[in-house]
Structures are given as C-alpha cells and as structure tokens.
Amino acid sequence: MKRVDESVFRLDGRVAVVTGGAGGICSAICRAYANVGAKVACLDYDGEAAQALAASIREAGGEAIGLACDVSDEQATLAAVQNIKQQLGAPTVLLNGAAVLDRTGSILEIDPQEWQRVMSVNLTGVYLMSRAVLPEMIAAGGGSIIHLASMHGRVGRAGRVSYTTAKAALIMLAQNMAMDHADDGVRVNSLSPGAVATRRITYRYGENAQEQLKAAAQKYLMKRFADPDEMVGAALFLASDASSYMTGADLLVDGGYCAA
Structure with missing residues (x-):
C-alpha cells in the first residue's frame, strides 16, 4: 500500500496571515500553522491579544508576529499587509476569521x-483583507485563501439574521474569487464549522445555561459541540498542498448537524 506523503501538509517557508487570530478557533489555527513551519501573522482588533499569542508561539519555537488590525478599515488592512511583507515576506496563505x-x-x-x-467585519472585512493580500500573493506565485464561514451559511437559524447572511455570502465570495484567480495560482475555499466551544457559545447561551447547551448539542449527530482544535485539521488541509486540486469549495465540519 502506498504511504501518504505527510510533507504535503507542511507549510515550511510560507507566510500565513490569520485574521481574528486571537479568537478561539483562529488562535488554535495560528499555533497549528506555526507547528508545521509557517511564518504566522496573527491579526486581531485586540492588538495586545494578538501580540501575546505570537509571543507564545515564538516561545514554543515557532515564528510569528502579532498585529492590531481592524479589517473593516481598508487602510488598516493595506498597512498590515505591508508590515507583514517587511517582517515575514509576501503572504501565501490567508485565513479570514475575523468576526464580531x-x-x-x-x-x-x-x-x-x-x-x-x-457586515462590515464579517463580510466586508474579508473582501478588504483579501483585496490587500491578493496582489502580494499573486506576485509571489500564488497561494491559498480560506474564508471562515459556518454551517449557518448553508442552513438558517432563527434570530441570527445578520450572522447567517454574512456567512452565506462568504461561501459565494469564495466561489467567485476561485473563478477569478485560478489563473493566478490562487486557490480560494471556505471552511464551515458547526458550533465550537468558544466565547461565542457562552455569549449566545450565557455562562450557566447548562441545560440549554445540552439541548442544543443534541441537534448534532455527535451530540456535542466541537473543540477549537477540531477545526485545525481542516484549516491546515485547505492551506497546504494536501488540497492542491481543491478550489471554490466549502468544507463542512459540523458534527453532522446538516445531515441530521
């Protein structure tokens, strides 16, 4: 039996930009990218949190910088990309994870x-960050862009009209960008998690809503919410050469919610 070439999952020498980098899912992704050789730029509205994450990555032997960036501000995204280019090199991976x-x-x-x-952060911020990164990525020979969408970009949810609308738009934005930039060597996909145990869950349900959380988890075939680390494999797959023939797709990692 032919062995899998594990090197296809490596990101050695690549510059990976992660927005919303200090958040629950994206901080795990930043660490994972650094662990497989990427030079990681952790961007977050909370610059101190981004810098603290980058420092912890460096302490663990990785290469990372942390930058404050409001992705809804075009000039902030352009300045961040130039800063990244000067410190790490041209971005070849972009994961758009910033969301309010x-x-x-x-x-x-x-x-x-x-x-x-x-809309300004969850959707327009992805447009602006992608627009800032794309010229550098194309000049570097191509790369991979990943929009962090959601299973609720596919199925609605009562009371979440702004969130679900923005996430659905990200899935279509990835498809259109994939069409526009395939000839530039840029792959564009979206990643759609199910519910992940981050502060978004406690914000939604409250700190002590154990019965509500238990009932909500029963909607998933796996009867639980995901851990942030369970999104890492999918994010690494999409960033790496392991997904070299994949573009314009939405990768659903939802614990079976959409199948139930």
Missing part, C-alpha cells in the same frame, strides 16, 4: 447600526 459577536434578533429587532457592524 452578534446579538440575537430578527430584522425588526436588529437595528441598522448592528446589522452594518456585522
């Missing part, structure tokens, strides 16, 4: 300012 916490409510309950804030 959204309040539960219908369109009658979510005011225009709340709606716009979610």
Whole structure:
C-alpha cells in the first residue's frame, strides 16, 4: 500500500496571515500553522491579544508576529499587509476569521447600526483583507485563501439574521474569487464549522445555561459541540498542498448537524 506523503501538509517557508487570530478557533489555527513551519501573522482588533499569542508561539519555537488590525478599515488592512511583507515576506496563505459577536434578533429587532457592524467585519472585512493580500500573493506565485464561514451559511437559524447572511455570502465570495484567480495560482475555499466551544457559545447561551447547551448539542449527530482544535485539521488541509486540486469549495465540519 502506498504511504501518504505527510510533507504535503507542511507549510515550511510560507507566510500565513490569520485574521481574528486571537479568537478561539483562529488562535488554535495560528499555533497549528506555526507547528508545521509557517511564518504566522496573527491579526486581531485586540492588538495586545494578538501580540501575546505570537509571543507564545515564538516561545514554543515557532515564528510569528502579532498585529492590531481592524479589517473593516481598508487602510488598516493595506498597512498590515505591508508590515507583514517587511517582517515575514509576501503572504501565501490567508485565513479570514475575523468576526464580531452578534446579538440575537430578527430584522425588526436588529437595528441598522448592528446589522452594518456585522457586515462590515464579517463580510466586508474579508473582501478588504483579501483585496490587500491578493496582489502580494499573486506576485509571489500564488497561494491559498480560506474564508471562515459556518454551517449557518448553508442552513438558517432563527434570530441570527445578520450572522447567517454574512456567512452565506462568504461561501459565494469564495466561489467567485476561485473563478477569478485560478489563473493566478490562487486557490480560494471556505471552511464551515458547526458550533465550537468558544466565547461565542457562552455569549449566545450565557455562562450557566447548562441545560440549554445540552439541548442544543443534541441537534448534532455527535451530540456535542466541537473543540477549537477540531477545526485545525481542516484549516491546515485547505492551506497546504494536501488540497492542491481543491478550489471554490466549502468544507463542512459540523458534527453532522446538516445531515441530521
């Protein structure tokens, strides 16, 4: 039996940019990328948290920098990419993970300012960051872009109108970018997790809502929420040469929610 060439999962010498890098899922992804040889730029609105994560990666033997970046600000994204290029080199991997916490409510309950804030970060921020990175990535010979979407980009959820709309748009944005930039050597895919045990869950259900959390988990075939580390393998796959023939796709990692 032919052995799998594990080197296809390596990111040696590649510069990986992760937005929302200090968050629960994305911090695990930053560490994983560094563990397989990438030079990692951890970007987050909370610059101190991004710098602390980068420092912990360096202490573990990896190479990383942490930068403050508001992805909804075009000039901030352009400046961040130039900073990354100067310190690490041209980006060849981009994982767009920045997202704000959204309040539960219908369109009658979510005011225009709340709606716009979610769209500005969760959707327009991906557009702006991709737009800032793409010229450098193309000049470097290509790379991989990953939009962190959600299973709720495929199936609706009552009271999550802004979140689900933005995540559905990310899946289509990845498809269109894949079409536009295949000839540039750039692959673009989306990654759609199910519920992951991060602060978004405690924000949604509250710190002590154990019965609600237990009931919500029963909607998944695996009867539980994911750990952030369970998203790492999919994010590494999409960034690496292991997915070299994959573009314009949405990788669903949802514990069986959409199949139930």
